[in-house]
Amino acid sequence: MQIHDLPTPALTIDADAFDRNLATMATVHPGRALRPHVKAHKCTALAAAQQAIGHDTFTCATPREIVGMAAAGVGTELLLANETVDDTRLRAMAELDVPVIVAVDSDATVDAATRNGITACLIDVNVGLPRCGIAPDEAGRLADRARRAGLDVRGVMGYEGHLMMVRERDERLTAVEQSMELLLRAHRDVGGPIVSAGGTGTFDQHGSTGVTEVQAGSYALMDIDYGRQGLPFEQAVFVVGTVISVSEGWSVADVGLKALGMDHGKPAVADGSVWFCSDEHLTYAPTERPQVGDRVQVVPSHIDPTMAMHDTAWIVRGDEVIDRWPVDLRGW
Structure with missing residues (x-):
């Protein structure tokens, strides 16, 4: 055909450009240094290609993505980087054979996770994007509550999505460092091995900030907005x-x-x-x-x-x- x-x-996806994008990212963030975000492509075959190049943990935006990835046998650990209080969807994720981590940013999301059998979470921290995420100074309190409720608090996550399209690289770098200071401050109170952040626009700007994994997704396929950023x-x-x-x-x-x-x-x-x-x-x-x-x-x-x-x-x-x-x- x-x-x-x-x-x-x-x-259509250009196979050669796609392969080069995966290879470029894997050079900067090999293995579990990248937790690819499947919301960018919503395709388990594409995620399998990311796993084949060395990334075996994945980020998802919806419970459907979590369940679908598990059904396809892709990923050894799946993160729902989003809050949900839907009992049916939480139970469906808790019943999977693959380990699932969910983001929580409130007492209500902690309670919903625990009553439906979820066992692990990240504390979602607001690092400047007015969306989900608890205030950095409240993260430790929520982590303590989550542990008392029986959750394994694996660490923190914070998405600096408001910085992805900042055009000037130096300006973007300074702003990312400021956002990551908020995330690391919260992590000192929360603990855990994971500090999860980032996206395609800031994929190479975390340096020595203490971030342990980057949640980039769009890099594999790209679009006009990211194409203006001078990314590789x-x-x-x-x-x-x-x-x-x-x-x-x-x-x-x-x-x-x-x-x-x-x-x-x-x-x-x-x-x-x-x-x-x-x-x-x-x-x-x-x-x-x-x-x-x-x-x-x-x-x-x-x-x-x-x-x-x-x-x-x-x-x-x-x-x-x-x-x-x-x-x-x-x-x-």
């Missing part, structure tokens, strides 16, 4: 579309809002300028006038929600389709 045989819109990773994922209409000054491809994560802005095309997307359409000004039926490669602005909109990732080398990976962790 060739790329032009695929029904569009089709999500290549664009590996494209949504292939078909030109379905050509007018004087613009063309339309069948890659719209339902095929792309748009929360970070417009996608890009190699040979033209994107004007806007609607439900099923991408309107762009091409560099050279295409023909109806031509194919166009669209680069998503945000990889995580883009992956979640497709049920299949087509693995390609050049124009040849060499494999098909189900995006089997999508949905709730």
Whole structure:
């Protein structure tokens, strides 16, 4: 099968660029120094490739991802880097054969974990992103409560997600160090072997901060936002579309809002300028006038929600389709 045989819109992964991205990250963070985040791709076959290169612990954003990874036999330890008080989902994770750690940031999340059989946790610490996470000065108290409730407190985690897109590297580094000071302060009160942080945008900026593992995920596939950061990773994922209409000054491809994560802005095309997307359409000004039926490669602005909109990732080398990976962790 060739790329032009695929029904569009089709999500494709360049096999060689993907392999190089994995190798680059594994050189910086080998083995358990990286806990890859599967929310970026929601694909157990892709996670298996990450495991094959040496990473055997994984980060998940949803209980469905945890259960799906366990069912696929990928990962020797799974972290739910998110809070949940859903009894059904917590019990489903507790019943798995693979060890599961959950993030907690309140008495309520500790209580929910313990009453449903969860045995291990990380204290989620707010390091500057106004999302989940307990105040650093409260982390020790919550850790003590969790231990009294019977949880094995493995350490702390803190996500400096507000810093991933800071453009200037030196400015980003200074801000990361400040966030990690908050996390390490909390860790001194909490204890445990794990200090978990980071993402693709800050993957190489923790240095001697005391972080023991980085939770990067987008590095494997990349997107427009991370592509602007000067990171040593290549664009590996494209949504292939078909030109379905050509007018004087613009063309339309069948890659719209339902095929792309748009929360970070417009996608890009190699040979033209994107004007806007609607439900099923991408309107762009091409560099050279295409023909109806031509194919166009669209680069998503945000990889995580883009992956979640497709049920299949087509693995390609050049124009040849060499494999098909189900995006089997999508949905709730």
